[in-house]
């Protein structure tokens with residue numbers, strides 16, 4: 572990628588041959604924006620189309636061709652890690668199916684001046700989604716309440732995949748420790764950002780149902796999404812208990828007590 576870009580858009584793709592060319596071309600109309608496609612070996616040739624564009628616009632488009640087990644979470648970890656090696660001060664996550672209009676990029680970047688993370692949110696001003704059946708709206712509203720209730724996250728739209736990061740803030744997060752393979756990745760990363768004290772903002776977007784192609788949400792991915800908030804909550808509680816014990820040890824040491832951290836037998 573060219574040095575001196577203002578932002579890199581990480582674009583995960585799986586079977587997006589009907590959308591990938593037009594979305595990249597639209598993103599390239601934005602000055603100072605580079606695109607990093609993370610293709611999961613799409614059988615429909617999405618990766619080849621992205622390669623064509625990378626050859627046609629060197630320094631603005633790059634492609635990661637993943638092999639091995641596919642997944643949105645896995646793709647994002649790889650893509651965001653690569654994006655962090657590029658010198659751009661902003662890193663954007665976006666779907667490749669035209670649900671996330673590139674026209675919002677300037678307002679996301681503007682809000683980033685006072686935040687570490689800006690979410691392109693469907694739920695800041697009521698519900699702003701187009702062409703979604705009621706069932707889908709209700710599911711998404713339930714998912715957000717469920718996630719907020721369990722994790723304590725406060726964003727209106729915890730599951731939005733349209734996000735803009737300050738590079739330095741993203742670099743502080745332990746991306747390598749993310750365990751979610753699918754869409755739950757989005758919640759896990761937001762949780763990490765919250766735990767690391769990131770200043771998080773939301774900018775309203777209108778979300779439009781995909782233009783073409785098919786959704787990749789599977790039953791397995793949905794189950795992971797249900798379980799992940801609980802896992803994050805339990806992990807946080809375990810960390811808190813661990814640090815309480817460590818503090819108690821430190822106090823005891825400071826008071827000159829003999830501290831044993833092994834089993835009862837060891838202590839004897």
Ligand SMILES: Nc1nc2c(ncn2[C@@H]2O[C@H](COP(=O)(O)OP(=O)(O)OP(=O)(O)O)[C@@H](O)[C@H]2O)c(=O)[nH]1
Nearest residue numbers: 583584585609611641642643646666667781786787
């Ligand atoms: N690399 C990679 N990308 C994926 C994978 N699954 C989905 N994506 C991409 O992630 C983005 C969001 O996926 P969608 O299937 O649109 O999911 P969604 O937006 O929640 O579902 P729809 O509303 O049906 O579009 C799109 O750009 C997909 O191509 C995957 O396993 N690997």
Ligand SMILES: [Mg+2]
Nearest residue numbers: 666668670781
């Ligand atoms: Mg979509």
